[in-house]
Amino acid sequence: MRKRLNDKQWFAPNGIWAAVFSWMLVAPVGAVAQDVDGWSGEDSAMVARIHAHTLGEGRCYEDLRVLCKDVGARLSGSQAADDAILWGAKVLEGIGAGTVRMQPVVVPHWERGGNERAWMRVDGGPQEPLRISALGGSVGTEGVMEGDVVVFRDFEALDSLGSDGLEGRIAFFNRPMDPLMINAGSAYGGAYEQRSRGAVEAAEHGGMAALVRSLTHALDTFPHTGGMRYDDAVGKVPAAAVSTVDARRISRLIADGHEVRVGMEMDCVLHGEKTQANVIAEWTGSEHPDRYIVVGGHLDSWDIGEGAHDDGAGIVQSIEVMRTLHALGYQPRHTLRVVLFINEENGNNGGKTYAQRAREKGEWHVAAVESDAGGDAPRGFSIDATDSATAAVRAWKEDFMDYGVGDMRRGGAGVDIGPLKQEEPAGKRPLMVGLRPNSQRYFDYHHSDRDIFENVHERELKLGAAALTSMVYLLDRLDYDSID
Numbered sequence: 001m002r003k004r005l006n007d008k009q010w011f012a013p014n015g016i017w018a019a020v021f022s023w024m025l026v027a028p029v030g031a032v033a034q035d036v037d038g039w040s041g042e043d044s045a046m047v048a049r050i051h052a053h054t055l056g057e058g059r060c061y062e063d064l065r066v067l068c069k070d071v072g073a074r075l076s077g078s079q080a081a082d083d084a085i086l087w088g089a090k091v092l093e094g095i096g097a098g099t100v101r102m103q104p105v106v107v108p109h110w111e112r113g114g115n116e117r118a119w120m121r122v123d124g125g126p127q128e129p130l131r132i133s134a135l136g137g138s139v140g141t142e143g144v145m146e147g148d149v150v151v152f153r154d155f156e157a158l159d160s161l162g163s164d165g166l167e168g169r170i171a172f173f174n175r176p177m178d179p180l181m182i183n184a185g186s187a188y189g190g191a192y193e194q195r196s197r198g199a200v201e202a203a204e205h206g207g208m209a210a211l212v213r214s215l216t217h218a219l220d221t222f223p224h225t226g227g228m229r230y231d232d233a234v235g236k237v238p239a240a241a242v243s244t245v246d247a248r249r250i251s252r253l254i255a256d257g258h259e260v261r262v263g264m265e266m267d268c269v270l271h272g273e274k275t276q277a278n279v280i281a282e283w284t285g286s287e288h289p290d291r292y293i294v295v296g297g298h299l300d301s302w303d304i305g306e307g308a309h310d311d312g313a314g315i316v317q318s319i320e321v322m323r324t325l326h327a328l329g330y331q332p333r334h335t336l337r338v339v340l341f342i343n344e345e346n347g348n349n350g351g352k353t354y355a356q357r358a359r360e361k362g363e364w365h366v367a368a369v370e371s372d373a374g375g376d377a378p379r380g381f382s383i384d385a386t387d388s389a390t391a392a393v394r395a396w397k398e399d400f401m402d403y404g405v406g407d408m409r410r411g412g413a414g415v416d417i418g419p420l421k422q423e424e425p426a427g428k429r430p431l432m433v434g435l436r437p438n439s440q441r442y443f444d445y446h447h448s449d450r451d452i453f454e455n456v457h458e459r460e461l462k463l464g465a466a467a468l469t470s471m472v473y474l475l476d477r478l479d480y481d482s483i484d
Contacts, residue, residue, distance in 0.1 A: 019057045027071050039399045043477065046330070047470045048328035051403065053324055054466040060316040061458040063091060064375075067316065068306035068453035074138075075303040076343040077109025078319050084299050086338040088279040091319055097326040098283035098336075105353045107343040109274045110137050112303055118240065118402060120149075120262045122253055131243040133223035133304060133448075134266045135195060135212070136346045137230070138239045140186045145238070146263035147208050151254050155193075155201050166207035170262055176244075177443070184439040185373070186216065188446075191215050199239035200231045210239040213247040221245050222448040225302050225345045238266055278350045279340040281322060287333040288366075291480070292358075294337045295321050295369040295472050298344030309396025309442060312453075313375030313461055315340055317435070320465040321472050332476050333365060337465045344372070348415055355419035366428075367475040370414025371435040371468055374442040377460040378467040380407025384421070384432040388484040393433065398475060403465040405467045409438060431475065431483070432477065435468050 039047065054060075055415040071087055072078040085102070092100045095111070112134055119127040147168055152158050153175045158166070173194035177187040197210045202210040214224035223241045230236050242250070253260050279299065285291065297314025301307020322338045341350035358365060380400070383390050390410060400406045412435035420430050435458075 060320040078105040086475040092281040102277035109271040115267040132240040133225040133226040140268040166205040171202035285335040296339035309374040314371035319464040327446040351416040368417040375461040380435040382411035384413040389431040
């Protein structure tokens with residue numbers, strides 16, 4: 001059996017106001033004060049100030065508007081990605097909290113091309129249009145191609161045909177995201193392999209192309225693109241996602257005994273590599289300048305939609321962390337880095353390069369935080385850390401409940417910060433945390449033309465920024481020498 005790949009609020013009615021009132025009764029944040037049962041009084045006051053400032057004066061929503069509307073979709077290697085890098089550096093420099101620099105990153109440069117269309121014929125009838133989107137990295141069709149469609153739910157069914165069982169035909173992988181899974185991200189992970197490896201599996205069995213059901217719970221006419229990969233030992237065939245409405249129709253027609261042929265024409269091209277950059281803003285710590293806390297998201301997006309949820313939201317929330325703490329007069333104990341990573345969508349070279357340079361310099365990252373799950377209302381955090389470090393974060397659970405973000409579970413913290421997971425020079429792995437918004441609507445927009453600024457709610461985006469800022473602040477207050 002093949003193993004499936006796993007994936008990748010409101011606060012209490014009076015929560016913030018009670019916290020703001022308590023802030024007025026205590027001294028400003030100063031020396032570190034830890035409470036083993038949760039936040040100290042100073043911490044409660046500071047988290048309240050963070051939320052009040054972000055909700056009242058935060059600029060992340062306007063930042064997102066500019067990124068989406070003035071820059072737009074920004075796939076690695078594109079001119080728009082270059083523009084986004086310059087935009088991010090300018091915004092971070094405007095905060096005035098530290099130095100801003102570019103870290104060169106080599107990225108792939110793939111383009112969809114100007115021609116992308118598909119159709120189907122039922123029982124030899126006339127062409128009927130299909131809504132498709134080439135998968136990122138796909139080869140083109142080199143003109144028009146057309147072939148009979150065979151439907152599969154998994155690779156095991158394809159294996160049963162033998163090595164030439166698909167000769168001259170198109171493999172259609174039609175396994176939906178599991179509707180019974182409560183967490184939408186887990187459902188996405190359960191269906192992901194058909195998109196990432198479908199073209200390889202089709203080619204290995206003699207197929208001429210691969211179609212993949214869009215990875216979304218929504219039944220709509222929007223195809224959802226995403227990354228895929230080839231195997232150098234196997235020939236390359238074109239691959240595209242088809243909308244869930246069209247996927248349902250194709251599968252039902254074939255199940256009823258009809259012959260379905262699909263035609264495709266795509267002008268995709270891979271230009272090779274290009275040098276772009278991570279954008280890094282560094283704010284030197286007052287007590288541990290040689291220990292780093294990084295917070296970030298990925299600046300690149302797919303080339304359709306505007307990359308608003310994925311991951312414009314994480315970018316502007318990460319910027320807001322530095323802006324808010326600076327505006328509130330906070331001085332970090334550890335050196336704080338905001339990193340706008342490039343190339344998460346089709347290679348993760350930004351995250352890999354950042355981690356590699358950190359190891360070469362012997363930098364100790366005590367913590368790493370990521371926002372890359374959309375701009376919907378925050379619900380909690382995922383924790384990827386040792387038992388003792390996880391316990392330190394979970395000690396804040398009850399206090400975070402007042403802000404609706406008390407879901408503290410272990411799991412992956414994020415793709416961009418993932419390469420930092422190797423042991424640091426001090427012999428300790430970073431305490432890694434990912435912001436967890438409500439996941440139910442995210443894949444309605446994900447990697448599609450629906451991922452636009454208008455589909456991000458201002459208040460929910462700001463609540464996420466406040467939760468992220470609060471987490472970074474609390475991580476900065478931890479004593480890492482006492483954590484195994």
